Amino acid sequence: MTDQEPSPIRRLTSYAHGGGCACKIPPGELESVVEGLRFTGPSNPEAELLVGLESGDDAAVVRVSGDTALISTADFFTPVVDDAYDWGRIAAANALSDVYAMGGRPVSAINLLGWPRDVLPFELAAEVLRGALDIAHSAGCHVAGGHSIDDPEPKFGMAVTGLVHPDRILRNNTGRAGRPLTLTKPLGVGILNNRHKTTGEDFPHAVASMTALNDRTSAQAVQGGVECATDITGFGLLGHLHKLARASQVTAVLNSAAVPYLEGARTSLRAGYVSGGTRRNLEWVRPHLDSSSVTEEELLLLADAQTSGGLLVVGEIPGHPIIGELIPAAETGKTIMIK
Template sequence: MTTTSKRLTRFAHGGGCACKIPPGELESLVAGMGVVPKGDPHADLLVGLDAGDDAAVVRTEGNTALIATADFFTPVVDDPHDWGRIAAANALSDVYAMGGTPVVALNLLCWPRETIPYEIAAEVLRGGAAIAAEAGCHLAGGHSVDDIEPKYGMAVTGVADPARLLRNDAGRAGLPLSLTKPLGLGVLNNRHKATGEVFPHAVAAMTRLNADAGKAAVAAGHRCATDVTGFGLLGHLYKLARASGVTAVIDAAAVPFLDGTRESLRDGYVPGGSRRNLDWVRPHTDFGTVDGDTALLLADAQTSGGLLVAGEIPGAPVIGELVPPRDRTLVLRG
């Protein structure tokens, strides 16, 4: 086997969660799927496709909620161990975003066996295993396929109290909005892919588990949250506000960004996914006096981003609030 480059991101057409199918196209694709008829014996499905939430949730015997999710993507950084850690943290995040605890995970690996040595794949898997161990989550096998483009992630099963779930359709007017990680991961990762520059603070953010944030939200009695990943802050907040029947007001000046974010935007390192996110929410957004660059960063496609919680939690800045429904689902204040 031979490899033409050791830079993993060169083997990917995009990077990380910016490679997601655009939200509008995805919603058209899955329209009508997952609706549970009244009286259906599977009515214990507590969270399905209807609200576009972060994971599926089923009530099991003993009044336990079982959470199921899967997430994988192309290389977002060149270091294989870091890519494995980031992909695992991102997959586990869906469970934390539902208020749960991950129990067991399975690896999902797509690998171009003719062009990239298996030694690199092994390092990716070791990175994922390290994060699973940090999370206290069993890692038990998985599935692999020969593919022309490398991809890695996990299918994760977790548990939660069905009466204390975090859902994206449980928001109500009057609740503040808290964000647990700064934005900017999309543009920084895109700069890394283009130039090879390494941003350790971005890697640190992406590999930081959302476990503490999820536990804090549940402990505070909050019931509405989502994580901020490929659809950007505006995309995920739009889904949350739409599902909850409210309008979300964002104070753009209160939103935190990683160092180097605006400089990377200025230099043109914007993922195509970020622009598509902004186009998707544009008809539903009152941008007020917020400038175009800031709006684009608010829609920046994040990989392993933080939790967006309807309620205050320790250490997380309040970036806005939910209000009664208005003409537009999202309102930005400068």
């Protein structure tokens, strides 16, 4: 190879230290950082803040009129798959999911792009943007510009604005004892993504799960009178369920046998394809678990760091499995009991 010849392009995931939502800052560290921000605000706000940092919900919500509230969220991450177009699709679906998790409808989005311009051709970045555009348009959401920087690691995501009726917001702190827990997508994409990054094996069913929008299940929840929901992303089912139960001041009883998984997730776990993010999730939530009846393998599956996962709904959604229920807060202080 001469000095003039460009270096060969490696697999896209090899340019990132992690992948997808498994790259999130550990939840315990994040909470300590943002703790002091919860009690601040403008002296003369232009709009009423309905959902902020208090319960660590999926997005911010402000009321702009009597029957209209604005949802604001942003999400971005390093490559989770090697195909640039699919990465864009997954990242867009993941960013839109926060709006659906609040019971809203996305109306506009802007791109957030970090790109190693001296390492990766911009044609690949164009494919990422094209994938995101296709998913956003399928959701009826405009994409109107964005922001880009030269970055040693490729990163992509979106800032999304949505609309919701102020009386129909899905929150993570409104769960009530006696209500069932429904999960709308199977778990396991984190483990399969880690295997893909390590071996190069493709898992089309994992891509299909990550690019599937949560729009229909969100609409079903709102139409069914559901008040409490969240989406399952980087903190895993256990992490997001803990946050929901803690915010709602209840305990969640989780039936581990009822939790669905993508094909290959369990065998991939046994083969060792577990991300560091998943292990950090489990260590963060472990003190809040009553889990003596389940194995460490099962706990790792339940803590698997998801990218563009499904909704966890406090209520029933037809066609999706009920995986547990909420009960009054346990005297032990545990937020999750696993059986």
